[in-house]
Amino acid sequence: MLIGELATAAGLSREALRFYEQQGLIRARRLPNGYRDYPEEVLMLVQYIRTAQQLGFTLAEIGDRLPAIWDAPDPAPAVTQVLSAKLLEIDTRIAALQALRQTLAERVLADCPLAAS
Numbered sequence: 866m867l868i869g870e871l872a873t874a875a876g877l878s879r880e881a882l883r884f885y886e887q888q889g890l891i892r893a894r895r896l897p898n899g900y901r902d903y904p905e906e907v908l909m910l911v912q913y914i915r916t917a918q919q920l921g922f923t924l925a926e927i928g929d930r931l932p933a934i935w936d937a938p939d940p941a942p943a944v945t946q947v948l949s950a951k952l953l954e955i956d957t958r959i960a961a962l963q964a965l966r967q968t969l970a971e972r973v974l975a976d977c978p979l980a981a982s
Contacts, residue, residue, distance in 0.1 A: 866903045868893070875911045882911070888924055890914055890931065910935065922951065 872879045885891045886901075891910055893901035913934075917927045934943045972979065 866905060866907070868901045868903070871903050871908060871911070874908050875915070877911065877915070885911065885914065885924075888928060890924065890928055920948070920951070921955070926951075 866874070868879050868882055871877075872882055875882070882891070886893060891903070891907050891914075893903045893907070896902050910931075914924075914927055914931075918924070922930075930947050934940045934947065937943045
């Protein structure tokens with residue numbers, strides 16, 4: 866599949882696909898004329914990458930976790946593990962932000978000098 870075909874099928878720009886390739890997320894072989902030729906399964910991989918980004922994963926996180934998922938005989942348990950870890954990370958960040966919010970609210974009520982405008 867040529868880059869234009871993959872871009873159309875995935876709903877991405879050619880530049881985005883080239884960027885994914887530069888980041889090591891997808892691979893293409895080169896045809897004799899220099900064109901990129903992507904295997905059919907790359908479309909599913911690109912769809913996974915886009916979904917993971919929509920769920921809050923960075924490209925670095927996706928790249929780190931991709932081999933465990935992509936190479937698994939049954940990817941469902943690996944995906945569940947990755948999603949559970951991300952959920953725990955988000956819960957931890959929410960708790961830290963709530964604690965920070967509480968501290969700020971207490972300082973506002975205590976007429977903290979940093980609260981003055």
